[in-house]
């Protein structure tokens with residue numbers, strides 16, 4: 001389905017971003033990976049992706065807090081593949097603390113990585129998409145782009161902002177062949193939420209698995225984690241012709257979290 005197309009996926013060295021990279025690669029899409037991590041592990045991930053799916057996979061280590069590096073990332077992807085057809089904004093971090101104790105440097109980092117980086121990638125990628133008359137912008141927001149939870153001031157603010165950016169981009173690109181949508185996952189078991197599961201388990205004096213079940217019971221009515229594969233499937237659908245008229249949406253995939 002995606003042979004001849006290319007995708008730039010920020011924050012794709014682990015978790016949801018890597019899962020989406022695998023789903024797109026499985027349909028023949030060339031991939032530009034991005035993210036932090038051990039260089040040897042990233043290189044192993046890149047070569048395995050290329051070998052498993054017979055696609056071209058590249059890596060660029062741009063730090064999402066640095067606008068100059070983000071610009072270089074987008075231009076590197078465009079130079080490598082001749083286009084940027086699909087942009088997935090997935091880089092993200094978390095920090096939890098009450099608002100009056102929230103460290104200003106964590107606020108600044110979360111706003112930079114979880115929100116501003118998507119402005120910069122979109123800003124630089126849209127002209128490439130307009131040239132081809134086709135594009136898919138998929139912003140990995142969160143249920144926290146739609147509703148709030150305590151102790152997540154920066155994360156909730158950034159994800160609500162990302163949903164807003166998604167809508168504005170959709171209006172400005174409507175009818176051009178480009179769509180812009182946000183995916184809003186509920187709890188998905190990745191490195192990002194592991195510290196929260198461990199903290200919950202410690203607070204309750206239970207093991208980590210029971211800590212995870214307790215977090216699900218509080219927020220996610222299905223009582224099941226969203227899987228990385230399910231998020232990959234939703235991203236794939238947004239890249240399909242069936243989704244040509246889906247733009248400006250924020251799609252929950254959350255086991256019922258935001259239905260409450």
Ligand code: NAD
Nearest residue numbers: 011012013014015016035036064091092142187188190192
């Ligand atoms: P993760 O920690 O596995 O992935 C985060 C990715 O972002 C990694 O590749 C990491 O290297 C990258 N990253 C972090 N800081 C960066 C920086 N400065 N520059 C470049 N890359 C950077 O966690 P994940 O759960 O897969 O998170 C991916 C996205 O999904 C995030 O935006 C997160 O907010 C969102 N999300 C996650 C959940 C969940 O329950 N896991 C739920 C909703 C939304």
